[in-house]
Amino acid sequence: MSPTDPGPAASADREAVDAAGLRARTAALLAAHDPATTPRPDFLRARFDAGLAWVHFPEGLGGLGAPRALQAVVDAGLAAAGAPGNDPRRIGIGLGMAAPTLLQYGTEEQKRRFLRPLWTGEEVWCQLFSEPGAGSDLAALATRAVRDGDGWRVDGQKVWTSGAHLARWAILLARTDPTVPKHAGLTYFVCDMTDPGVEVRPLRQITGEAEFNEVFLTGVRIPDAHRLGAVGEGWKVARTTLMNERVAIGGSGAPGEAGEGGMLGLVTGTWRGRPELRTHDLHQRLLRLWVEAEAARLTGERLRQQLRRGRPGPEGSGLKLSFARLNQELSGLEVELLAEDGLAYGDWTMTRPEVVDFTGRDAGYRYLRAKGNSIEGGTSEVLLNIVAERVLGLPPEPRTDKDLPWKDLPR
Amino acid sequence: MTPQPSAALSATAPPDLLYSEAEEDLRTAVRSLLTHRGAPTTVLAGAESGRPYDAELWRSLAAGIGTAGLLVPDKLGGQGATARETAVVLEELGRAVAPVPQLTSAVLAVTALLGCDTGDAEVAAPLAALAEGRRVGALAVPLTTPPGGRPAATVRAAAGRRPLLSGEITAVAGAAGADLLLVPADTGLYAVDTGAEGVRITPVTSLDLTRPLARVTLAEAPGSLLAGPGRARDAVDAALLTGAGLLASEQLGVAEWCLEETVRYTGERRQFGRPVGSFQALKHRLAALWLEVASARAVARNAADALATGSPDTAVAVAVAQSYCGEVAVRAAQECVQLHGGIGMTWEHPAHLYLKRAKSAELALGTPGRHRAALARLVDLPGPPD
Known part of the structure; x- marks a missing residue:
């Protein structure tokens, strides 16, 4: 069932899931669980059980099979x-x-076991996909899952795992059959991060801090009941995850964001506030970037309008490319604009932030962290290939790695 | 997570950046006509013949489909549509580098007339004639004039029972082949019949083969006053702003054709035993260009919608559209020539028609740099103090 398909359970109750119905349900939830006196976890669980967590999810799983857009009604209430x-x-x-x-x-x-504590935040999730030897070529990954009684034993090394040190569960992609071509030998699991075979080490990055981790998996036990999808269908399942990742990273952003938001707002704020820093060269570059940021904003707005009309356009695949480049150029310009201040750096101390906060730190941090924007969630180079092949229909490069058994690929 | 480097300005209702069904129908009608009558070989042959525009094609568009009167209200003889519909027509005309006076007559001249007192028969009569496609008009300013630009007042009107205009205006688009010139002069905006005594229109061999320029020389040419100096300035400004905003849609069409044609060609052309479009070096360039064209569409729609709704952000929307779309069209045409290899350099292949249109259009109604300078004032990003 797709997230937008209300399913048979919801259709019986269809009248109640329009905006007025959701307002009534929200009021009923608030009446039964006064937020002022109900402990936070209890309130969130009650909200989930009332179907008001994500209204587009099916009934019984935190939703009501309502149109996704109506979530705003609940959130506002x-x-x-x-x-x-x-x-x-x-x-x-x-x-x-x-x-x-x-x-x-x-x-x-x-679904019944995992979705509720996932949504309430009682159980944090992380993603065990990338490996030192499998970045852009994710399907080449080498972490092995071998049958072991009624479950699986997993050995391997994962990298770029944000939140692994906080996570209770992980979505894991592992190789279950090395004798078939690489895309065909993968299986998708839910991995228990408290298993004694899981070791999490911080991965310090160029900003000095460690948002991410390396995760070493040694004899990790996974029951077969925690397999997601069929054995050998891991790649198909992972594509669902990755599609949603790109939507999350490049996609819609905060609707209703007004004014010069994000990185641009920081630079224009400094520009207006400190006229002594202005030069002709920076002026020309700033105006160019202002126009390009506005063009990217309008492209995102147009994509949202297409989605609302039920006709998604391919622009989404390109937006992440635009945002990555703009953030890098704007943050580089900001360092230059700040002159002497641009030469300082806030703090190299190794810390473990829970969220990435672009605007809360200094220009040097932004400049360095933005370098990741064109790498994380699909490098810009790979995204250009995807646009060229899937949107423009250009022929793929000849490849030698698609039909060989994974074990015979040169490594 | 990648934050958005956003630049929204006002908190008013967001612009409609999509195409309505009626707009798509209009596009289909125009594209179908151009497919039958405006093939690139026809366009090239027409340009070589020295004809200033394709009169037969213009008749079908202007009178048949009604594109000449889109911006004119019904009661003044037009179609009562808006800049949004006009933008769709211009996209299609750009895709075909069609040599017709939609921008020069149906946008620039018409908008200038709409800025005058349309209750006055001296204004209403020529307006209806242009809107119905019976006559072709041109605004007599250099094509490079940006919105708000003040062309040096080279035309003087000698007072009398019938004012007589004298002076010279260079690089006027759409003047050759026009029936009526709208001439900004020192004492106002005047209508001048191109057939009148004292009017000389000298074609200039132009970089853009499909929108040739001309020098207009007036030697005591009789004109009729359309608006006094104050109102004339506003009318010409409105025309230049509308023209600049809508030119972005024509540039989008040019870029779109160049991208599509290059993708088609590189998918077919084989070298080294494979389609050249399978090489990453080319694919990345085309994917990057696709993204720019997709963004140009959003930006051009934004300008068209702002002009159609009279948005308070119109000046910003037009400046953004002109500084963005002009460069995208040029890049698309340059990539089209380069990625076609040798055939792209030939006279026979139509790529040069698009390159010439794109490069000329980049200068038209203000260069991207001028529009960025305008933007610096509009969004309060002033340059260094000196």
């Missing part, structure tokens, strides 16, 4: 009453990647 939220920035991987994949490929039992 709850915000007005001062109800606690589930801090989506802290559980972005669970919400944005694990949840849609569980919904599409999970068994009923898996």
Whole structure:
């Protein structure tokens, strides 16, 4: 069932899931669970059980099979009453990647077990996909899952795992059959991060801090009941996850964002506030970037309008490319504009931030962190290939790695 | 997560950046006509013949489909549509580098007339004639004039029972082949019949073969006053702003054709035993260009919608559209020539018609740099103090 398909359970109750019905349900939730006196986890669980967590999800799984756009009605009602939220920035991987994949490929039992604590934030999720030897070429990954009684034993090394040190569960892609071509030998699992075979080490990055981790998996046990999708179908399942990742990273952003938002706002603020820093060269570059940022904003707005009309356009694949380049150029320009101040750096101390905060730190941090924008969630080079082949229909490069058994590929 | 480097300005209702069904129908009608009558070989042959525009094609568009009167209200003889529909027509005309005076007559001249007192028969009569496609008009300013630009007042009107105009205006687009010139002079905006005594229109061999320029020389040519100096300035400004905003849609069409044609060609052309479009070096360039064209569409729609709705952000929308779309069209045409290899350099292949249109259009109604300078004032990003 797709997230937009209300399913048979919801159709019986269809009249109640329009905006008025959702307002009534929100009021009923608030009446039964006063946010002022109900502990936060209890309120969030009650909200989930009332189907007001994500209204487009099916009934019984935190939703009501309602149109996704109506979530705003619920959110507004709850915000007005001062109800606690589930801090989506802290559980972005669970919400944005694990949840849609569980919904599409999970068994009923898996959905009922995992979705509720995922949404309330009681259980944090991380993603065990990338490996030192499998970045852009993710399907080449080498982490092995071998049958072991009624489950699986997993050995390997994963990297670029944000939140692994906080996570209770991971979505894991592992190789179950090395004798078939690489895309065919993968299986998708839910991995218990408290298993004694899981070791998490911080991965310090060029900013000095460690948002990410390396995860070493040694004899990790996974019951077969925690497999997502069929054996050998891991790549198909992973594509659902990755599609949602790109939507999350490049996609819609905060609607209603007004004024010169984000990185541009920081630079223009400095520009207007400190005229002594202005030069002709920086002026020309700033105006050019202002126009390009506005063009990217309008492209995103147009994409949202197409989605609302039910006709998604291919622009989404390109937006992440634009945002990555603009953030890098704007943050580089900001360092130059700041002159002497641009030569300083806030703090090289190794810390473990829970969320990426672009605007809360200094220009040097932004300049360095933005370098990741064209690497994380698909490098710009790979995205250009995807646009060229899937949007423009240009022929693929000849490849030698698609039909050979994985074990015979040169490494 | 990648934050958005956003630049929204006002908190008013977001512009409609899509195409309505009626707009798509209009596009289909125009494209179908151009497919039958405006093939690139026809366009090239027409340009070589020295004809200033394709009169037969213009008749079908202007009178048949009604594109000449889109911006004119019904009661003044037009179609009562808006800049949004006009933009769709211009996209299609750009895709075909069609040599017709839609921009020069149906946008620039018409908008200048709409800025005058349309209750006055001296204004209403020529307006209806242009809107119905019975006559072709041109605004007599150099094509490079940006919105708000003040062309040096080279035309003087000698007072009398019938004012007589004298002076010279260079690089006027759409003047050759026009029936009526709208001439900004020191004492106002005047209508001058191109057939009148004292009017000389000298074609200039132009970089753009499909929108040739001309020098207009007036030697005591009789004119009729359309608006006094104040109103004339506003009318010409409105015409230049509308023209610049809508030119972005024509540039989008040019870029779109160049991209599509290059993708088609590189998918077919084989070298080294494979389609050249399978080489990453080319694919990345085309994918990057696709993204720019997709963004140009959003930007051009934004300008068209702002002009159609009279948005307070119109000046910003037009400046953004002109500084963005002009460069995208040029890049698309340059990539089209380069990625076609040798055939792209030939006179026979139509790529040069698009390159010439794109490069000329980049200078038209203000260069991207001028529009960025305008933007610096509009969004309060001033340059260094000196």
